[in-house]
Amino acid sequence: MKHALVIGGGIGGLAAALALHANGIRATVFEAVAALRPLGVGINLLPHGARVLYGLGLGDALDRSGIRTRAIEYRTRYGHLIASDPRGIEAGFEHPQYSIHRGHLQMLLLDAVRERLGExxxxxxxRLETFEQTCGGVTARFRTPSGETIKVGGDLLVGADGFHSRVRSILHPDEGPAHAEGMxxxxxxxxxxPFGDGRTMFIAGNHDVKFVCYPISEKARRRGRSLVNWVAEVRHDRPRPATEAGWADRGDRDFISAFSEFRMPDIDIVELMSSTETVLEYPMIDRDPLGHWGRGRATLLGDAAHPMYPIGANGASQAIIDAGALAAHLGEAVSVDExxxxxxxxxxxxTSGVVLANRQAGPEQVLDIADARLTGPDDxxxxxxxxxxxxxxxSRYRQVAGFTRRAE
Structure with missing residues (x-):
């Protein structure tokens, strides 16, 4: 049985381990942190990403944790409804879309890996230091917290170690710096x-000042409450450099003033932000698409392969689709290299197409079209x-991102 060394225990790496196992390939996940914990805030899992996890028997677990998203609404800063983009089975997709806590999805996948593949x-x-390849396999060298060096051999190596990927830096040592969008x-x-119907996500504003809001917990919904995830984006002339990217609680709430004139019909977003105890800050960054990902028996997956702006809810979904595709291609091929x-x-x-489409605002282009014509709240x-x-x-973005409806 082939053995895959999966570097990174995030959503993409864990999904890859499950998919590889389902295709008869042994997988071991190597994570740099000492203990995996349910960190982060909300993310969205698009229907084609959900399809992969449903294929791995995780549909019921997704329903217990996340919210089945009914629609994504695009609004002006005064709350005008520009468009409502229906999602999920009711909208003609084969599988639901989910809004879910990132850490809860990661733990869901982790539990499945440990149950099916073993502790x-x-x-x-x-922590990966380096790896070496031969015609017959890959040997990775890791550093433990105690400073000990450990070598592990396998048939292939998958870099699923995120934006600051060590595997990517080894495979592409001369790559240029990350690309900062200015937000x-x-x-x-x-x-x-709860606000609204409890299943709707909205995006309001324009390319320079934007607010995203959606509920992310089915458990809270069943208690008559809502765990509301929000993202406030503000363009800065001099944003924090991409080299310093990392989610951190800066304690600064000055950005809230940029949303003083926003008026949503179903929620007070200024009050929402002001009442949130922990606010994390991060620059909007990505990397230019690569001409190739891997070499020999090593490849990349997820953010390590194609980090993209968080537009169109594609980050986690594309990583999960990568995982399913990787396992399927290895399962069908006569050799690892093939x-x-x-x-x-x-x-x-x-994925290169999605990265470039997101740089052009993806489906959120409608916000700028409407905003350019907006004169006031009475429009x-x-x-x-x-x-x-x-x-x-x-429709154009659904085609690029690969989650078309049955009729499209």
Whole structure:
């Protein structure tokens, strides 16, 4: 049985381990931190990402944890509804879309890996230093917290170790710096009374000042409450450098003033942000698409392969799709080299298209179209943007991101 060394115990790495195992390939996950904990805030799992996890038997677990998203609403800063983009089975997709706490999804995957592959399949406190390849396999060298060096051999190595990927830096030592968009993102989550129908996500504002809001906990919903995740994006002339990227609680709430004139019909966003105890800050960054991901028996997956702006809810979804594709191609190939080559040929051009589309605001282009025509809170919606303009943007992005409806 082939043995895959998966570097990184995040969503992509754990999904890869499960998918590889389901295709008859042994996988061991190596994570640098000493203990995996449910960190982070909300993310969205698009229908095609959910399809992979449903195929791994995790549909019921997703339903217990996340919210089945009914629609994504695009609004002006005064709350005009520009467009409502339906999601999920009711909208014609094969599988639901979920809004879910990132850490809860990671723990869901971790529990499944340990149950199906065994406790030894996840090795924590193992920081990758380097790896070497031969015609017959890969040997990775890890540093433990005590300073001990450990070598582990396998048939292939998968770099699923995130934006600051050590595997990527080894495979592409001369890559240029990360690309900073100029936006700073502030994020938080707070439990409160539900807003709207409890299943809708909205995005309001424009390319320079934008607010994203959605509920992320099915458990809270069943208690009559809502764990509300929010993201405030504000363009800065001099944002924190991409080299310093890392979620941190800066304690600064000055950014809230940028949203003083925002008026949503179903929630007070200024009060929401002000009442959130922990607010995290992060620059919006990505990297230029690579000409190739891997070499020989080593490849990349998820943010290590194609870090992208968090637009269109594609980050986690594309990592999970990578995981399913990697396992499928390896399972069908006659050799590891062939499997990794066909995986890269399949996924690299698709994800490069998403990275570049996100730089052009992806489906959120409708916000800027409407905002350019906006004069005040009393404007009539039909004067802002026509339905065919909205659908053209949405349909084009669904094609790029790969989650079309059955009829499309």
């Amino acid at each position: 030894e399949a996840v090795q924590t406190g193992m 700073m993102m502030f994020r938080g989550a707070v439990e409160r009374e 499997g990794l080559a066909t995986y890269e040929a399949d996924r690299l051009p698709r 009539a919606l039909e004067d802002l943007i026509a339905p065919h303009e909205v659908e053209a943007v949405a």
